[in-house]
Amino acid sequence: MExxxxxxxxxLDKAIRTYRQYAHQQLTAQGFDxxxxxxxxxxxxNDNPDMPxxxxxxxxxxxxxxxxxxxxxxxxxxxxxxxIHPQDRRRFTLTLTQNAHEVLNRMQKVIVANRKxxxxxxxxxxxxxxHETLGQIIQNCNKT
Amino acid sequence: MExxxxxxxxxLDKAIRTYRQYAHQQLTAQGFDxxxxxxxxxxxxNDNPDMPxxxxxxxxxxxxxxxxxxxxxxxxxxxxxxxIHPQDRRRFTLTLTQNAHEVLNRMQKVIVANRKxxxxxxxxxxxxxxHETLGQIIQNCNKT
DNA sequence: TTTATTATATTGATATATCAATTATATTTG
DNA sequence: CAAATATAATTGATATATCAATATAATAAA
Numbered sequence: 001m002e003x004x005x006x007x008x009x010x011x012l013d014k015a016i017r018t019y020r021q022y023a024h025q026q027l028t029a030q031g032f033d034x035x036x037x038x039x040x041x042x043x044x045x046n047d048n049p050d051m052p053x054x055x056x057x058x059x060x061x062x063x064x065x066x067x068x069x070x071x072x073x074x075x076x077x078x079x080x081x082x083x084i085h086p087q088d089r090r091r092f093t094l095t096l097t098q099n100a101h102e103v104l105n106r107m108q109k110v111i112v113a114n115r116k117x118x119x120x121x122x123x124x125x126x127x128x129x130x131h132e133t134l135g136q137i138i139q140n141c142n143k144t
Numbered sequence: 145m146e147x148x149x150x151x152x153x154x155x156l157d158k159a160i161r162t163y164r165q166y167a168h169q170q171l172t173a174q175g176f177d178x179x180x181x182x183x184x185x186x187x188x189x190n191d192n193p194d195m196p197x198x199x200x201x202x203x204x205x206x207x208x209x210x211x212x213x214x215x216x217x218x219x220x221x222x223x224x225x226x227x228i229h230p231q232d233r234r235r236f237t238l239t240l241t242q243n244a245h246e247v248l249n250r251m252q253k254v255i256v257a258n259r260k261x262x263x264x265x266x267x268x269x270x271x272x273x274x275h276e277t278l279g280q281i282i283q284n285c286n287k288t
Numbered sequence: 289t290t291t292a293t294t295a296t297a298t299t300g301a302t303a304t305a306t307c308a309a310t311t312a313t314a315t316t317t318g
Numbered sequence: 319c320a321a322a323t324a325t326a327a328t329t330g331a332t333a334t335a336t337c338a339a340t341a342t343a344a345t346a347a348a
Contacts (some may be wrong), residue, residue: 008271009259011278012160013298014205015285017335019153022285024336032156037304054329061158066304068328090313090326115153120284122277130277133270134155140264141159141166161305168306181334197297207335212298234296234343286335 012091023114030110034103037062039111041070042079042104045094052091079103167258174254177221178247181206183255185214186223186248190240197236223247 012074018081023036034042040060048056057067069096079100085091096104168178179184184204192200201211215238218224223244229235240248263271 006276008275009160009163009195009262011275011282012156012163012206013279014154014280016156016160018282018285019156021336033302052325054325059159061154062326063305063307065306065329069304073327085326086328088314090311092327094209118153118281118284121281126273126277129270130274131152131155131268133274134152134159136264136266137159137262138155138162140262141162166307196295198295207337208297209299209336210334216298217333232296232344236297241322 017139019114019118022118023111026110027107028116032103032107032110034079034107038070038074038079039107040105041067042074042096042100045080046101049095050093053094054074074100163258163262165264167255170254170258171251176247176251176254178223178251182214182218182223183248183251185211186218186240186244189224189238190245190248193239194237197238217245 020036027036027039029036029115032126041056041062044056045051048059051059053067053071054064056062057064060067062070071080071082076080079097081095082092083095083099085093149208164180171178173182175267181204185200186205188200188204189195192203195203197211197215198208200206204211206214215224215226219226223241225239225241226236227239229237
């Protein structure tokens with residue numbers, strides 16, 4: 001019991017990696033060329049149209065630099081269009097293309113199915129408990 | 145309550161990222177030039193001297209290709225020495241240098257403190273429950 | 289024993305993570 | 319208004335993740 005604390009972070013790491021692998025496999029198997037991370041960014045941009053990139057980055061748990069590069073990629077893939085922001089010329093207005101909307105719609109079913117698959121046999125109560133524990137860990141690690 | 149399932153993976157992701165950031169900060173603050181991942185690989189190699197890289201990779205949840213590159217780095221940093229395996233010339237024997245042993249010893253205290261910090265205010269029972277839930281997720285995602 | 293197959297590890301290409309430095313623009317302050 | 323400061327985003331350098339392809343050696347099959 002003494003070393004239980006010591007390995008829970010490995011399980012955490014392993015669980016999220018295993019889930020990501022599974023989710024990615026399902027998506028590519030269905031012919032989507034959007035990664036889980038790219039999906040997350042598109043979703044966040046879609047739900048928060050006029051939000052600065054930095055806040056999108058925080059919302060998606062991504063580094064600013066990473067986000068910049070992901071956005072470049074999504075523009076190149078023609079899922080995003082980037083125009084200068086009318087009020088603040090340091091910023092950009094990022095708009096999802098029609099193509100992006102279609103892909104998001106088609107992906108939704110797979111995403112939901114992935115989560116359901118990953119949570120098979122786990123009760124709402126367990127999920128809630130884990131959620132709370134994770135919240136505590138996040139809080140702890142944000143303190144010095 | 146309906147969308148609880150849908151966000152637990154974000155919390156998972158966020159928790160492990162936040163923990164890694166915290167752990168990394170603590171290590172660099174104490175002057176260590178070994179990342180958490182590198183530490184994990186050194187530890188695994190130390191505990192399993194004659195194990196093939198593929199198994200080390202599985203044990204550390206790393207991709208084979210990633211591991212190859214991490215090992216290169218660790219050799220360059222003079223934490224590992226690499227010699228051809230006497231029984232199987234496709235393989236290498238990886239040995240920790242004296243320097244690596246010393247660093248591992250000195251890091252141990254910080255690593256343990258990091259985990260303790262991250263788990264403040266969380267009971268053994270909660271940790272155990274989370275551990276089980278994570279195990280179930282891992283199992284689920286390893287099935288088709 | 290030669291060939292085919294399998295196993296071990298590396299390499300290349302691309303995506304993401306992180307830190308530090310930089311550019312461009314806005315805002316504040318003197 | 320001009321200088322200092324702050325903000326938004328990008329860029330560079332390095333580390334890691336992932337997939338596909340390759341090289342080399344070991345083993346199995348013909």
